[in-house]
Amino acid sequence: MIATALIPLGFLAVFFVWPVAAIVHRGLSAGGVAAVLGRADTWELVGFTLGQAAASTAVALLAGMPVAFVTARVRLPWIGLLRVLVLVPFVLPTIVVGLAFRTLIPDGGVVAIVLANAFFNVAVVARTVGGLWTHLDRRAEDAARSLGASRLTAFRTVTLPALAPAVGSAAAVVFLFSATSFGVVLVLGAAEYRTLETEIYLRTVELFDLPGAAALSLLQIVAVLAALVAGAVARRRRESALRLRAKEETARRPVGPEWTVVALALAIVGLLMTPIVAMVLRSLSTSDGWGLAGYRALAGTGDRGVLAVSGVDAALNSLRTATDATALALVLGLTASVVLVSLRRGRHRAALVEAVDTALMLPLGVSAVTVGFGYLITLDALPGDLRTSPLLVPLAQALVITPLIIRIMVPVLSSIDTRLRQAAATLGAGPVRVWREVDLPLAARSLLSAAAFGYVVALGEFGATSFLARPDAPTLPVAIGALISRPGELNNQMAYAACTLLMVVTVAVVLLVERLRAPAANLGEF
């Protein structure tokens, strides 16, 4: 088991710890860190970063829970589409979403930042919590109700504690995403609001103040670690064995007050769709009424060849890159989840397990520019000089997707009854065979869901991709970024048409992935 743990940890060490340590070390060795830490506005920066992240997490949780309930517990014909629609915000480039929120909330500010962060992250809550909720035995709740608990009390005292590991997982991920949110804070905060992330970017890229950036990076790492440890302590031992049930058993038509929750979830998804609909409308709007000029231009290489390839080719590039990243992240994430769950089941020291768990989450909480600049001064030591290789795109994306997969899979894997695995062992299945025969099929649905989620994140990834993707093979988000930074009406229509294309591709891919089932004879209907 320890040997298996080396795969994800080794990946993390080479593609995260080493580059970050190298760039921070270079900054620190130049001195001047104490001066940065001594400045009052540095600490205001820390406060604002954590504060807006906490607020965004709260809003995303509040908005995500009804959606999680509906996608997990309710059997209605259009639920499948709802599950997919909440993922759409994730693929949209932050610049485009930022612009959309500026239209809706013209003066921007903290409220707009928090809402936009929550907008991106409702899917994290819906997916992570919904994944466990789908398999939760309904009867515990029924028992509480029969003992006189109101629906709300039954939810609070029975369902919520059972969901706690997934809620904790989701909260940790949303917090990290919000704490390192970059484009949203810049676009909606304009010159007024700054976070550690935006300031690290400014210091590294524009001012080349590496000592200042290193000091802030260290602060960011410490702050993120503190938040993660706090989350881990709250989560500890909540991940218990539950009796998992097939979705067919747990989902049913809503009854009574459940319709209120359904209505609430629909309203939330409706709100999520508002900026998206606005984008689609913009893609169709021309100076003389409605038109498809943007889409027609996208079939080619754009106005005067801005794109180098056609929009369709860019979509195909997106799919290819995302496939690589997801495949890699699935291998890493599943291995890491299996190791984490095994360590937790074994009699290993809880502190060690939590440390590994926290370490695996860290890539979500550290500035992409710190990692990217770290790559520049480290990765040339590896054979093949990965710094400028297109291979680095899926590697960098996998770094972000892997923690997401871990956070979805660990609660589900931990909730599989150990005795079921022991039954398989006494029947002659070795440890690997047990994972293949018991854990994997039982967690297959969640794994597919995690894969779809990771795929969507990879599809929408912009930062690493724009640095590393070949200009002659841009992905859709990169193409959108190029189009939207050009003047001219056609370029603008094309940018929004490309957004629409990206959304359509996303929905299609996720629907396809979620339709996948391993052969029914083997897996039954779980």
Added chain:
Amino acid sequence: MSTAACSLSGGDQPAAPGERVVTLVTHDSWAARPELLEEFRRESGIKVEVRKSGDAGALTNQLVLSKANPIGDLAYGVDSTFASRALAENVFAEYRSPEADKGPQRYAIDSSARLTAIDVGDVCVNTHPETLAQKGIPEPKSFEDLADPRYKDLLAVESPLTSSPGLAFLLGTIAHFGEPGWTDYWRRLKANGVKVVRGWEEAYGQEFSGSSGKGQRPIVVSYASSPAAEVAPDGKPRTKALLDTCFRQVEYAGVLAGAKHADDAKKVLDFLASQRFQAEVADTMYVYPARDGVPLPPSWQTAAPAPVTPLAMPSDRVQANRERWVEQWRALAQG
């Protein structure tokens, strides 16, 4: 994993075995007609692999960080605001292109011939005459006009902290008003309701009334070339650049010190400075060719002529003061 294998080789024409490959490191705004690069490949036998590295600042800093083992053979896109940092760090090797005699040398940054000018870009205040006419206000002409109460709440600018044209506009006001006059000017701009946003996409694409975003403000900081993209169906420009407010940035290319394919990189640099490539930079990258005697596209002649006497600032002065100015500006804008 078979999909992974096929996907990594897909979508690209790989270099033929034994083919000479030169890696060009550049910024996000790089664009070139693929056919043009393919033509060059056929004639010279050199395949140009392009690697984008963020904006001009990110590009420069990446070159500095990786100078011990450069990430490519030549770089294009280090501009006059970042050039002195790159030169001080000895990122570039000396090379005097034969094509440089045809004009680009007039932007030579120092005597060492390490950087060759490829194009120039001018950041200017753009206006939307139609909206101004509706409001019954004459068009502004100068920096001073923008602080006039007649133009209250009409100007949108980008933050110099996060935007390249934003920084150029700030440098333009400093070049024009000098120190410490520029701070007074910005105080007056602030009192006159200037709207500061993060980047060009918001300022031009959303706030400006003359773009497809149909915003509220008829005056915005953009490029001298922008009006060329806002031509009405009748051929007349809908927006215009105020040529007395322009700040010029020169974009350079240079062979990287320690390049693995230095000789071929020189040929690519010659190509970038050649008549053929220079004739296309206006259309593909919205910049003006650095080479003398390269005609602009017809639509640019009327909509986006090159400014005759733009403001400029020596690279080393920008380098020496950038952080201080930016911090001063931040205090002004937020205070």
Added chain:
Amino acid sequence: MSLRAKGMTVAFGKLTAVSTVDLEIADGEVVALLGPSGCGKSTLLRALAGLEPTAVGTVEWDEQDLAGVPVHRRGFGLVFQDGQLFPHRDVAGNVAFGLRMLRVPDGERQARVAELLSLVGLDGYQRRRVTELSGGEQQRVALARALAPRPRLLLLDEPLSALDRALREQLALDLARVLAEAGTTALVVTHDHDEAFTLADRVAVMRAGSIVQTGRPEQVWRCPADEQTAAFLGARTVLDATVADGRAATPLGVVGLPWAPAGRVRIALRPNALRADPDGSVDAEVLGRVHRRDHVRLVVRPSTVDIGEVDAVAPVGAAPQVGERVRLALDPDGVAVLPSA
């Protein structure tokens, strides 16, 4: 073909769940590990299976130490209290699981599945989903699944206790028959002595982590090792007695115990040791009565001897009311003999 555990100790941190236990199971023998909840009997079973690490002591199979042999190589089948069927597989898929692990060819596998389903009384259940089965059916499938790969030892952890009583009794008989027909060597963990005595050739009584007594069922039944064991087996009233010529003289009269050792002994009475009998020698007042399935359970206070309240039984048709007086006689079937103190 036999299991031998020597000096086994299993500890969870500071808590010692099983303490220096010795246990042997011979080929084809069915042993019941009987004890109250929390006595460590399930832990002992799990340690034998290899699911819990043994702190001290050895487990041997045919004199081969199993210390380094992982669970899946021990060839010990295990039936859990609640089945633990694989929810993602149908009945046949569950039963065939162990055969697949042994790479048994498909045809042979199907035949074996059919054979076992027939053995446990579930003919034709192959394609049923396990989530649709009743509790009893699930346990039968679990048993078939564990037996399918012909384990050298079958471990059953409270296999019947999750079921209702009627089903439990029926299934206990079925289980005894199946184990006998399959000729399986087995260890059954249970807290129910009826179950233990129904199933086992030999019973090991466990208390607080230690085995306190092993023996044939009637031996344990008649001669519990000590007072606590007697109480666990339902014999809670302890009296002094003198045995001579196979007859024991007790304060409640004389009873024939031909198997009891002669001399001064202590006897322990189960509720059915005192029967309502018009010819009985003991007079008592009825303090309480509870109707049971085939008899009435009484709480009485004998007037002839001062031993407080004791249990007694009466036939349903002739049970006295509370407050009435009743005559009682000793029944040797309800009497256990304890070693003298």
